[in-house]
Amino acid sequence: MLTQDGYETLLIERQDNGIVIATLNRPERLNAVNKQMHTELSRISLDANDDDSVRVLVLTGAGRSFCAGGDFSSDSDVMTGRRQSGAEALSILTNMLDCRIPIISAVNGYAMGLGASVSLLSDIVVAGRSTVFADTHVNMGIGAGDGGQLIWPLLMGVNRAKYHLMTGERVSGEDAMDMGLVNFVVDDDQILPKALEIAERLAKGPGLAIEASKVGVNQYIKLVCNLVM
Secondary structure, X not given: OOOOOOOOOEEEEEOOOOEEEEEEOOHHHOOOEOHHHHHHHHHHHHHHHHOOOOOEEEEEEOOOOOXXXXXXXXXXXXXXXXXXXXXXXXXXXXXXXXXXOOEEEEEOOEEEOHHHHHHHHOOEEEEEOOOEEEOOHHHHOOOOOOXXXXXXXXXXXXXXXXXXXXXXXXXXXXXXXXXOOOOEEEOHHHHHHHHHHHHHHHHHOOHHHHHHHHHHHHHHHHHHOOOOO
8 A cells, every 4th residue: 555654755645535645845955856756756656556545646746846856966865976777767757657547746836857757747737827847957968868858749849849958948837838738727826726626536537447548648658758668
């Protein structure tokens, strides 16, 4: 059963209706990803998938940000050789795409780098008007990664995606809606309520039919992105 046990940087909240809210919980770092959170992000969708009592997984961030990307501050364990393995990074993407239950991201504040990829790889994306998306790898002298080069062009088109991945230019919540990156844009105080409204609708719906509907689309994404294992 998916519980708080084994999670240090994600807060796990189970609801009686089969909805689980997983909150990225490093607000002092704008939920930037350290080694522990990287590992937990690789597991959360797998653990939810393996728990038959979970019907919907909602991802959100504590405080002012969904996730500001990797934590490259001087005291972060990410800096010590960038010890996250390539296999673990890939598993974040593939476990999300292989998850049989719906994943909804409630995206508040910044969604940068890996944070943008995790939010956009969700099945349904709810953003606020002041939400900001960007793949900022290029600004650090690194090619776009963490799945950004895969999901951005699928959602917004190839040339638009290349521009944003090559420049790191930010996209507002409302512009993200216009470009096809997100499903819903709401006032900032309605991000999680809107995500939970959708989650409740899906949790009450025909689970096997919902699963069949999303699995086929995600297989298409994996084929396009050459992620079929």
